[in-house]
Amino acid sequence: MSKEQIEAINSLIVNRRSSYPKEYNGRQIEDAVVMQLLENANWAPNHGKTEPWRFKLFKGDALLALARFQADLYKKSTDDALFTQNKYDRFIEKAKLTSHVIAICMQKDPKGRIPEIEEISAVACAVQNIYLSLTAYDLRGYWSTGGGTYSAEMHNYLGLDQTQRCLGFFFLGMSDLPFREGKRGSIESKLI
Numbered sequence: 001m002s003k004e005q006i007e008a009i010n011s012l013i014v015n016r017r018s019s020y021p022k023e024y025n026g027r028q029i030e031d032a033v034v035m036q037l038l039e040n041a042n043w044a045p046n047h048g049k050t051e052p053w054r055f056k057l058f059k060g061d062a063l064l065a066l067a068r069f070q071a072d073l074y075k076k077s078t079d080d081a082l083f084t085q086n087k088y089d090r091f092i093e094k095a096k097l098t099s100h101v102i103a104i105c106m107q108k109d110p111k112g113r114i115p116e117i118e119e120i121s122a123v124a125c126a127v128q129n130i131y132l133s134l135t136a137y138d139l140r141g142y143w144s145t146g147g148g149t150y151s152a153e154m155h156n157y158l159g160l161d162q163t164q165r166c167l168g169f170f171f172l173g174m175s176d177l178p179f180r181e182g183k184r185g186s187i188e189s190k191l192i
């Protein structure tokens with residue numbers, strides 16, 4: 001790999017950012033590009049060749065229906081005193097600005113050879129591949145663990161069985177705004 005290519009990869013990693021629907025412009029990403037993001041996710045490292053990542057794609061009416069389901073779930077699971085109509089409405093507003101949502105799921109090793117924490121770790125690596133790839137394509141996105149991610153209701157909504165888990169939702173969109181600047185403490189402070 002040339003010095004320029006290595007610098008490009010270093011810069012891609014540093015400049016990767018989470019971007020939220022309020023930053024999106026409502027434009028749609030081509031399905032072929034979304035499939036390329038998933039293709040790259042499919043090359044994540046994983047223990048025992050289990051390839052435990054599973055994805056469910058939502059766009060258009062299905063994406064709006066998911067947002068309505070999440071808003072209703074929020075209402076159902078929140079005390080009246082804490083519920084705000086603003087937060088309820090935001091589920092729908094966010095969906096309208098978003099191109100695709102990818103439900104991020106994990107399939108446990110059917111033979112039970114691999115500890116679940118390692119299957120979850122492999123899915124997280126797959127998600128990082130999505131993050132890095134969308135940065136290269138100048139797309140926007142973020143991993144959300146809100147919207148009832150771990151609830152039994154969402155498990156059923158996604159049609160998951162007892163060997164599968166929902167780990168969140170990856171929002172994807174396009175934006176006219178630049179990536180925000182990132183913030184990190186030094187790596188030296190994390191050498192323990």
Ligand SMILES: Cc1cc2nc3c(=O)[nH]c(=O)nc-3n(C[C@H](O)[C@H](O)[C@H](O)COP(=O)(O)O)c2cc1C
Nearest residue numbers: 016017018019020142143144145146168180182183
């Ligand atoms: C496992 C995981 C769950 C996350 N869940 C949420 C979330 O529910 N809501 C949110 O706003 N951001 C969520 N994020 C994104 C983080 O807020 C974001 O990565 C962090 O602020 C660092 O910003 P950066 O990704 O731009 O570097 C999540 C990130 C990860 C890795």
